[in-house]
Amino acid sequence: MATEYLSTKEAAEKLGYSVQHTRLLIRQGKLKARKPARDWLVVGESVAQYQKRLDFPNKPDRNHPRRLSSVVNVATVPFRSPFRYPGGKTWLVPRIRQWLSSDNQPRKELIEPFAGGAIVGLSAVFEGLVERVTLGELDEDVASVWRAILYGEGEWLADQITAFEMTAANVQRVLARADESVRDRAFATIVRNRINRGGILAPGAGVVKKGENGKGLRSRWYPDTLRKRILNILKHKDRIDFVQKDALTLLEEKKDDTDVSWFIDPPYVVAGRRLYKYSEIDHDKLLALAGDLSGDFLITYDDSPQIEKLAETHGLAVCRVPMKNTHHQKKMELLIGPDLSWLAS
Numbered sequence: 304m305a306t307e308y309l310s311t312k313e314a315a316e317k318l319g320y321s322v323q324h325t326r327l328l329i330r331q332g333k334l335k336a337r338k339p340a341r342d343w344l345v346v347g348e349s350v351a352q353y354q355k356r357l358d359f360p361n362k363p364d365r366n367h368p369r370r371l372s373s374v375v376n377v378a379t380v381p382f383r384s385p386f387r388y389p390g391g392k393t394w395l396v397p398r399i400r401q402w403l404s405s406d407n408q409p410r411k412e413l414i415e416p417f418a419g420g421a422i423v424g425l426s427a428v429f430e431g432l433v434e435r436v437t438l439g440e441l442d443e444d445v446a447s448v449w450r451a452i453l454y455g456e457g458e459w460l461a462d463q464i465t466a467f468e469m470t471a472a473n474v475q476r477v478l479a480r481a482d483e484s485v486r487d488r489a490f491a492t493i494v495r496n497r498i499n500r501g502g503i504l505a506p507g508a509g510v511v512k513k514g515e516n517g518k519g520l521r522s523r524w525y526p527d528t529l530r531k532r533i534l535n536i537l538k539h540k541d542r543i544d545f546v547q548k549d550a551l552t553l554l555e556e557k558k559d560d561t562d563v564s565w566f567i568d569p570p571y572v573v574a575g576r577r578l579y580k581y582s583e584i585d586h587d588k589l590l591a592l593a594g595d596l597s598g599d600f601l602i603t604y605d606d607s608p609q610i611e612k613l614a615e616t617h618g619l620a621v622c623r624v625p626m627k628n629t630h631h632q633k634k635m636e637l638l639i640g641p642d643l644s645w646l647a648s
């Protein structure tokens with residue numbers, strides 16, 4: 304089979320690194336490449352191999368065969384979402400790579416019906432693990448951000464972010480205009496997501512007072528980074544769709560489509576209420592629907608005995624994986640799927 308080559312830029316995009324860092328990896332011999340002209344030609348297979356190395360080794364825990372022992376280091380995962388999202392799944396991205404590449408060819412479509420900050424959908428599209436992604440989300444504020452970025456207001460949003468000076472008076476002004484249009488609502492949502500404690504957008508969420516190093520409201524306002532993330536999403540927007548819809552309706556509508564893979568990340572069973580405006584889910588119905596899907600799927604849940612039991616009732620495989628929460632405490636979460644044998648690969 305002919306060797307597939309990538310330009311340095313393409314390799315960098317796949318890995319989520321800068322072109323400079325990718326060149327360094329080539330010089331260090333960590334990526335195989337040759338240089339017939341000015342730019343390097345990077346061996347595609349070596350990029351795929353390196354990507355696997357970024358993932359933490361997947362050692363099953365000897366005492367608990369259905370539990371994986373290693374915690375993913377989130378510093379190895381590029382942040383691609385414009386949100387800082389409570390319950391965000393950045394830590395799961397290495398496992399998602401493992402899952403979506405288990406067929407050795409890109410999946411046709413990934414649907415993420417509880418999209419939130421959509422780190423999984425974005426990573427899958429950016430890294431070429433899927434041809435298309437559909438994001439679904441019920442929250443009107445979160446929806447406004449995806450709509451604005453994907454349907455014509457992404458550059459406007461990026462410009463607003465760059466021009467904005469983070470002061471209490473300016474925040475008030477932006478929030479007061481939130482109802483005027485989708486793009487105003489989107490900008491107000493991005494501002495709230497940055498200034499609210501833990502990025503929480505649910506009604507009643509507190510605003511940071513002191514913030515990091517006493518920087519107050521500005522403590523999480525990184526306009527250049529946010530702008531770049533939005534502009535990067537725009538590069539892939541033709542492969543991303545968004546629908547504002549109840550997740551169970553979306554599942555019902557597309558359940559017979561064999562070309563769809565599903566990443567399903569519902570609100571936590573208990574903590575969901577504090578974190579999201581919409582959090583009431585019929586978990587039994589959701590797991591029953593999942594059991595009926597014709598396509599492949601992966602569900603994540605907090606480690607709840609009630610959910611584990613329900614999943615087993617519906618004939619689904621369950622595994623525990625460790626993660627570190629925002630307070631750096633190790634916690635277990637559940638992965639549920641029709642078959643989780645790819646976890647051992």
Ligand SMILES: C[S@@+](CC[C@H](N)C(=O)[O-])C[C@H]1O[C@@H](n2cnc3c(N)ncnc32)[C@H](O)[C@@H]1O
Nearest residue numbers: 388390391392417419420421441549550568581
């Ligand atoms: C755990 S979060 C998803 C986090 C996401 N995976 C990430 O990494 O950013 C769950 C999301 O589901 C949304 N949600 C809650 N109920 C929903 C429903 N019935 N249909 C669609 N989305 C819903 C919440 O607004 C929240 O954004």
